Structures are given as C-alpha cells and as structure tokens.
Amino acid sequence: MLKRTNYLTRTYGKPEGWGLAAYERDLGGYAQARRVLTTLTREQVVDEAKKANIRGRGGAGFPMGVKWSFMPKATPAAGAAKPHYLVVNADEGEPGTHKDRTLMEENPHACVEGCIIACYGIGAHVAYIYVRDELHLSKARLEGAIKEARAKGYLGKTPFGKEYPVEVHVHSGAGAYICGEETSMLNSIEGRRGEPRMKPPFPANAGAFGCPTTVNNLETIAAVPTAFGMGAEEFSKLSALHHIGDGGVRLYGINGHVKKPCVVELAVGPTFNELIHDVAGGVLGDKGVLCVIPGGSSTPVMRPSETVQASDPKSPLHPWHGKSVFDVPLGVDTMRGVGTMLGTCCVTVIAEGTDPVWCMQNLMQFYRHESCGQCTPCREGSAWLLRVSEKILDGNASLQELDGLHDIANGIMGNTICAFGEGTAMPALAILQKFRPEFEAYVRGRRSRADARLTVEPWS
Amino acid sequence: MPFALSPERERKLQETLERYPTKMAATLPLLHLCQEQDGYVSEDAVEFVAKRLDVSPAHVKGVVTFYTLYNQHPVGKHQVWVCRTLPCALRGAYEVIDHCERRLGIKCGETTADGKVTLRTAECLASCGTAPMMQVDREYHENLTRDRVDQILARLQEG
Numbered sequence: 001m002l003k004r005t006n007y008l009t010r011t012y013g014k015p016e017g018w019g020l021a022a023y024e025r026d027l028g029g030y031a032q033a034r035r036v037l038t039t040l041t042r043e044q045v046v047d048e049a050k051k052a053n054i055r056g057r058g059g060a061g062f063p064m065g066v067k068w069s070f071m072p073k074a075t076p077a078a079g080a081a082k083p084h085y086l087v088v089n090a091d092e093g094e095p096g097t098h099k100d101r102t103l104m105e106e107n108p109h110a111c112v113e114g115c116i117i118a119c120y121g122i123g124a125h126v127a128y129i130y131v132r133d134e135l136h137l138s139k140a141r142l143e144g145a146i147k148e149a150r151a152k153g154y155l156g157k158t159p160f161g162k163e164y165p166v167e168v169h170v171h172s173g174a175g176a177y178i179c180g181e182e183t184s185m186l187n188s189i190e191g192r193r194g195e196p197r198m199k200p201p202f203p204a205n206a207g208a209f210g211c212p213t214t215v216n217n218l219e220t221i222a223a224v225p226t227a228f229g230m231g232a233e234e235f236s237k238l239s240a241l242h243h244i245g246d247g248g249v250r251l252y253g254i255n256g257h258v259k260k261p262c263v264v265e266l267a268v269g270p271t272f273n274e275l276i277h278d279v280a281g282g283v284l285g286d287k288g289v290l291c292v293i294p295g296g297s298s299t300p301v302m303r304p305s306e307t308v309q310a311s312d313p314k315s316p317l318h319p320w321h322g323k324s325v326f327d328v329p330l331g332v333d334t335m336r337g338v339g340t341m342l343g344t345c346c347v348t349v350i351a352e353g354t355d356p357v358w359c360m361q362n363l364m365q366f367y368r369h370e371s372c373g374q375c376t377p378c379r380e381g382s383a384w385l386l387r388v389s390e391k392i393l394d395g396n397a398s399l400q401e402l403d404g405l406h407d408i409a410n411g412i413m414g415n416t417i418c419a420f421g422e423g424t425a426m427p428a429l430a431i432l433q434k435f436r437p438e439f440e441a442y443v444r445g446r447r448s449r450a451d452a453r454l455t456v457e458p459w460s
Numbered sequence: 461m462p463f464a465l466s467p468e469r470e471r472k473l474q475e476t477l478e479r480y481p482t483k484m485a486a487t488l489p490l491l492h493l494c495q496e497q498d499g500y501v502s503e504d505a506v507e508f509v510a511k512r513l514d515v516s517p518a519h520v521k522g523v524v525t526f527y528t529l530y531n532q533h534p535v536g537k538h539q540v541w542v543c544r545t546l547p548c549a550l551r552g553a554y555e556v557i558d559h560c561e562r563r564l565g566i567k568c569g570e571t572t573a574d575g576k577v578t579l580r581t582a583e584c585l586a587s588c589g590t591a592p593m594m595q596v597d598r599e600y601h602e603n604l605t606r607d608r609v610d611q612i613l614a615r616l617q618e619g
Binding site: 134169177193195 | 556
C-alpha cells in the first residue's frame with residue numbers, strides 16, 4: 001500500500017534545507033543523539049535498534065540492529081586492546097540507484113546524527129563515511145554538516161557534555177564500484193586497492209585496520225534518528241511488512257522509462273504498479289512494461305506477466321498467490337520469495353519495445369569494467385559475458401554460443417570471494433531465461449542491431 | 461623535477477593524516493591532492509606519496525592503476541564524463557555520447573587538439589532519476605537536452 005511520509009525528506013528542496021538550522025527546525029536536530037549519549041547504555045541502544053526492524057538499505061537487507069549486536073562487548077574503555085570503527089557506505093554506484101545522494105545533499109545532518117548514535121551503540125569513537133569521489137556536492141554538504149555539528153559540541157571529545165568522544169570523517173573513493181562491497185571498502189579506507197577480502201573473519205571481528213567494525217549503508221544510518229525519535233516499535237509499524245520484520249520508511253527511486261523519475265519516501269511495502277503509475281506518472285508514451293529491474297542492476301529482472309506461486313498458507317507470500325508480482329509489496333523477504341532481490345529499492349522501468357539483448361550487453365559492459373580482477377571466474381567470466389553478448393547483437397553468434405552464456409554465468413556463481421560474481425551472473429541468467437526468444441531471433445538472423453532500441457523517444 | 465605539494469595542500473595532508481591510525485590510509489586522499497595539483501599522477505608523484513607515507517612505490521602504483529579516477533597521463537583542462545550505463549542509456553545516453561563526439565571532433569577517451577576537453581564515458585554516476593547526465597569537472601549536469609549539452613561544451617571550449 002502506498003503511504004507517503006517525510007521523516008527523512010522534510011527538508012528536501014527547501015532553501016538551506018541541508019543546514020543545521022533547518023535540521024533543528026524541522027527534524028528534531030540532534031535531540032536523539034543527545035538522549036542516547038546522556039541517558040542510555042550501549043545495550044539499550046542496540047535493543048532499540050533491533051526493535052526498529054531497519055533492514056540494511058544497501059541491498060542485502062540484513063537487520064541493522066542485529067549487525068550492531070555482533071560487535072564485541074569489550075571496548076578500549078573497558079580494557080580491550082583494539083578500538084572499534086563505524087564505516088558508512090555511501091559509495092552509491094549500483095546502476096539504477098540514486099537515493100543516498102539525495103540524503104547527503106539535502107539532509108546530511110541526519111547522516112551525522114545517525115553516526116553518533118551508531119558509534120555509541122557499537123562502542124566506536126570514529127566513523128568514516130565512504131563517499132564515491134564523483135559526488136563532490138554530497139561530500140561538501142557532509143563536511144559542512146560535520147563542521148556545524150562540531151562547532152555546536154555534538155562531535156569531538158565530549159559530545160553533549162558526555163565523556164564519549166565521537167569523530168566523523170568523510171573518506172573519498174576514487175572511482176571503483178567494487179568499493180561498495182564492504183570488505184573492499186575497508187581495504188580502500190586503509191589505503192589499498194579495493195579488492196574484497198575473504199570472510200570470515202567478518203568485519204565485526206576484524207574490519208578496518210584489523211579492528212572490530214560495523215559497515216552500514218548511509219540510508220540505514222540516516223534512518224536511525226527518526227526511528228529513535230518516534231520509538232523504534234512505532235517506526236517499524238509504519239511499514240506494511242512490519243509483521244515480517246521489515247520495518248519503517250525508506251527512500252524509493254524510480255528511473256528509466258517513466259514519465260516522472262524521482263526519489264520519494266514511503267512506508268515500506270509499495271508495489272511495482274504503485275511506484276510506476278501512482279508515483280512516477282506511468283510509462284513513457286503510455287507503453288506497457290517490458291520488465292523492471294527491482295533494485296539495482298544486480299537484481300534479476302521481473303516481468304509483469306510473472307505470478308506469485310505460494311499455495312502454502314504459511315508462506316508470507318500466500319495472500320498474493322496467483323497474482324502478478326507487480327502487486328506484491330516490496331520488501332526484503334517478499335522479493336526474495338518471488339525469485340529476485342529488493343536490492344537498493346530503486347526501480348528501473350523498461351518499456352515494451354526496448355531491446356533486452358542490448359540491455360544485457362550494456363549491463364555486461366558495466367560488470368566487465370568494474371570487476372576488480374582478483375578472482376578468475378569473475379574477471380574472465382564478465383569479459384566473456386560481454387564479448388558473447390556483443391557477438392549476438394552483431395549477429396555473429398551461434399546457438400551454441402548463446403547456450404554457452406548460461407555456462408559462463410553459472411561458472412561465476414559461488415566461485416568468487418565476494419558477491420560481485422553473483423551480482424553479474426544473476427541478472428545475466430534472468431535476462432537470458434526471460435527473453436530467450438529475443439536472443440534466439442538475433443542468432444537466427446530474424447533481428448539485427450539496426451532494429452534495436454533502448455529509448456522510447458529519440459533524445460532531443 | 462621532484463614532486464612537492466603546495467603549502468595549502470601540505471596543510472590538508474597533515475589534517476588528513478590525523479584522521480587515520482596508519483599513514484598508509486592517507487594513500488587515496490594524498491593521491492587526490494597530487495592529481496588536483498598536476499591534473500594527473502606522475503611517476504614523481506608516486507615516488508613522493510611512497511616516501512611521505514612510508515609505503516613502497518609499487519604499492520602506490522598499484523593503487524593508482526586500480527582506481528578509474530586517477531589519471532596516469534596528462535589530460536585536458538576540463539573533464540567531461542558522460543554516463544553510459546543502462547538507466548541513462550534508456551533515456552538517450554548513447555545519443556548524448558554521439559553528439560558530444562561530433563561536437564568536439566574526438567572519440568571518447570580522447571582530448572581535443574587545443575588540450576581543453578577530455579571526453580570519456582562513465583559507469584553509473586548515481587543520477588539515474590535525472591538521466592541522461594554528464595559530469596563536467598566537479599559538477600553534475602542532469603536531465604540533459606541537446607541545447608544544454610551545446611551550451612556546456614561551448615563554454616568549455618571558450619574557457
């Protein structure tokens with residue numbers, strides 16, 4: 001069900017909406033960080049965080065509070081040898097994802113306040129916000145917010161008068177999508193090439209600089225002050241999927257072939273149909289939908305003709321049994337249940353008449369460029385996926401080569417250090433399976449690149 | 461000539477070093493400072509970073525070659541990056557690229573003869589809701605139209 005809210009976006013578009021004055025006027029201005037540091041214990045903060053049912057907003061959907069609880073109980077103050085760190089993932093770069101940027105640009109103080117609360121909850125004194133280098137405005141706004149907060153005494157040696165030092169720093173990336181993978185990000189912060197690490201050890205045990213670290217997505221952290229301000233349970237209950245542990249409100253992005261692409265804040269649980277028609281004004285040229293990419297290019301495409309198969313009354317998807325997947329509320333577990341992933345909650349809409357083979361080639365070019373090269377199946381596999389996709393588009397591929405694409409993709413799955421491999425193979429396999437006739441048409445010479453279109457109307 | 465940072469950037473480096481528990485962690489920020497100064501990261505700059513941070517030149521070179529945004533060779537005065545990834549491509553990115561190439565008389569990856577503009581394609585720049593888009597130096601230009609691109613490029617060629 002579509003429920004518009006504005007807990008995170010109230011200051012969007014307002015003059016100086018990103019400044020401390022607007023944050024104090026419209027969004028509670030650090031009252032929660034103050035309350036947390038001056039009245040709560042670390043355990044109480046983690047309990048509250050768990051009750052908010054904030055599922056990680058970066059794509060994997062892991063419950064934030066549970067992640068916080070993985071951090072060792074002992075801290076340097078309590079005699080442990082190693083400091084703890086908070087790393088905030090703002091390396092937004094998954095194709096189709098454009099939400100975190102709006103928070104940094106329009107509501108950076110929510111990010112900083114979230115960092116203070118999270119640091120306290122996980123026993124850390126330093127937070128690094130990892131922002132991709134290209135986002136210069138985002139970095140400037142965050143730096144500005146940090147400066148304002150420091151001047152007010154919300155950051156530094158004794159925030160809100162409490163003997164609990166907190167510092168927040170912005171760390172700039174340098175143009176590598178893979179650094180959005182959490183262990184790659186840790187290497188990048190340490191000044192190394194952004195190559196993912198083997199897990200275990202997990203970051204909660206050995207993260208940044210070998211110390212216990214929590215890595216959270218930027219939107220996850222920015223939601224914390226709202227959740228704490230409202231009361232965690234109340235926050236969670238805003239969601240249509242509160243009953244399955246997917247709570248609160250979040251940002252939804254809609255892009256691609258829609259009339260009004262945008263980022264909006266909604267209670268968790270709208271459907272694809274609501275996003276496309278009620279939020280984004282429908283499909284360009286009033287065309288039908290060929291498919292959607294649910295939440296970033298690594299999530300398998302869904303077609304409107306697909307229906308939910310959940311005859312078991314115990315299944316959380318049972319209420320939608322037999323209905324179109326486009327009428328299922330978007331949540332971490334509901335999307336997993338229909339065979340895709342919620343991902344980053346930014347939907348790319350592709351209209352009928354668009355060439356799925358060209359879409360595949362375009363995406364494979366992205367993955368080929370961004371594979372870090374550490375694992376052979378991913379490095380070579382992504383190159384093969386691109387080469388064969390190009391051959392198909394050029395009309396030079398055989399049926400055998402088309403079938404071979406499945407083998408290449410399957411050869412990547414499960415054989416790499418990080419999830420980039422799956423992120424490449426899963427969307428490739430979904431496009432191949434769901435658009436087999438289109439691929440075959442190329443191979444059999446019934447379709448050529450000259451017929452292929454990606455846009456609904458020519459660019460002008 | 462050995463590389464040295466300007467006094468202002470040297471001050472920024474000192475601030476940066478205080479933020480991390482190791483010197484190596486300043487590798488990316490320091491490389492950004494070097495590139496800001498020269499437009500690219502020269503071999504001399506690599507040596508400089510290695511010495512300042514007590515790491516090997518091989519480590520620094522490894523970092524420079526890993527990340528897309530470090531230029532290993534001199535580039536034009538202005539950097540134009542056109543996003544080519546799917547959400548932008550669905551809104552006309554390939555046409556934007558063609559238009560830029562024709563307008564500037566170069567292919568992506570090249571620099572104009574007067575050294576003013578380097579044109580490149582970029583992978584997703586997190587601007588999918590305002591596609592098509594391009595980044596010019598530090599600035600994003602979104603919801604691009606043909607007229608808008610012409611204006612932007614004309615300004616770069618004059619400046």
